[in-house]
Amino acid sequence: MDIKALRYFVELIKQKSFTKASERLFVTQPTISKMIKNLESSIGQPLIYREGRRFWLTEAGEIVYQRAITLLESLEQMHAELEDLEQLQRGHLRLGIPPMVGHLYAALIRRYKQQYPNVELTIVEYGGKRIKQALMEGEIDVALTMLESQRDNDFSKLALDNYPVHAIVPNTSKWRGIDVLTWEALEHEPFYIYTKEFTLSEFIDQRCQQAGFRPQVSARSSQWDFLVALVKSGNGVTFLPQPLCHRVKDDGVLVKPMAQSMQWSLGLIWHTQRYIPKAAEAWITLCRDATPTSAA
Known part of the structure; x- marks a missing residue:
């Protein structure tokens, strides 16, 4: 069904005149007549009865007219919404x-x-x-x-952005005198690391294997502050990207750079x-x- 033909049909019924409809649509009256005939042909039923210059809707015409109004309004709303989307007035x-x-x-x-x-x-x-x-x-x-x-x-x-990942260890004498940690120094420490859905967890495991050992994973969590709290209890190690390290300094833990650093x-x-x-x-x-x- 031709949308343009529906638009011509609706305008004709609204104006109740071929002359006025042609003026509103900027087309000739024969063009409107042709469109109406094409529409009737596609539907298979007459939409209007004509008597001289007068015309009125058939039962089929009344149904098409009411539905066409709703359809054309929906199309106008769709175009308006798409234009808003293009301009990011919605989305x-x-x-x-x-x-x-x-x-x-x-x-x-x-x-x-x-x-x-x-x-x-x-x-x-x-x-x-x-x-x-x-x-x-x-x-x-x-x-x-x-x-x-x-x-x-x-x-x-x-x-x-690119940041180094640092080790977080307990604030004990074991770690205070060390400026930079090696992965080998952590071989026997409990690891508190992120769940396996975190890319950083996989990177930590790779670094440990490159150093010749598999980490002793004691706990996993998606919450970095919980992992730090486990370290704060007195043993073990976790890891934080540099931007988060300032949040845990002087809080019962030490922040130590790694000799073979990972990059976040x-x-x-x-x-x-x-x-x-x-x-x-x-x-x-x-x-x-x-x-x-x-x-x-």
Whole structure:
């Protein structure tokens, strides 16, 4: 069914005159007549009865007229909403962020909301491994996470920041005189580390294996402050990216750099094959503009 023909038909009935309808539509009267005949042909029933210059709706015409009004109004609303979406007057950004990362980008998130106040923002807190799965499944649009060194063709990435990861040990005489820790020195310590859905957990395990041992994992948690509390009880080790270390200094624990340091490389990732909503495109652009030296 031709939308244009429906529009001509509705305007004709509203104006109750071929002359007035042609003036409103900026077309000739024969054009309107042709459109009405085409519409009647597609429906298989007459829509109007004519008597000279007068006409009135058939029963089928009344049904088509009422439904056409609703349909055309819905189309107009759709176009208006799409235009709003294009201008980001509406939309939805689904952003994945690991628990440790969010506070670092609070100012950037606030700037995004100031620029696009009508965009609904949903923040989902997952570890890096779960974030990738959520992107693959379309649960989220884009994620701030720890970047892995190997290339992954499923994801595009934008590097943002890079920080060293430090060891957190008890404030005891055993550790006070040591400025820099080696991984070998931690071989017999209980490890309090992140759950396996965190990319950082995998990196820690790799570093230990490179040093010739498997870590003695005593506890796992997604909450870094809980891991620090376990260390504070008097033994063991956990690990924190540098931006979080200032939160635990002078709190019963010591922050120690590692000799073979790990880097907490943060950035954006998004699925290369999935549609990127306008709201997510705007977030990626904002992050890129905030780090002009970064490369996607």
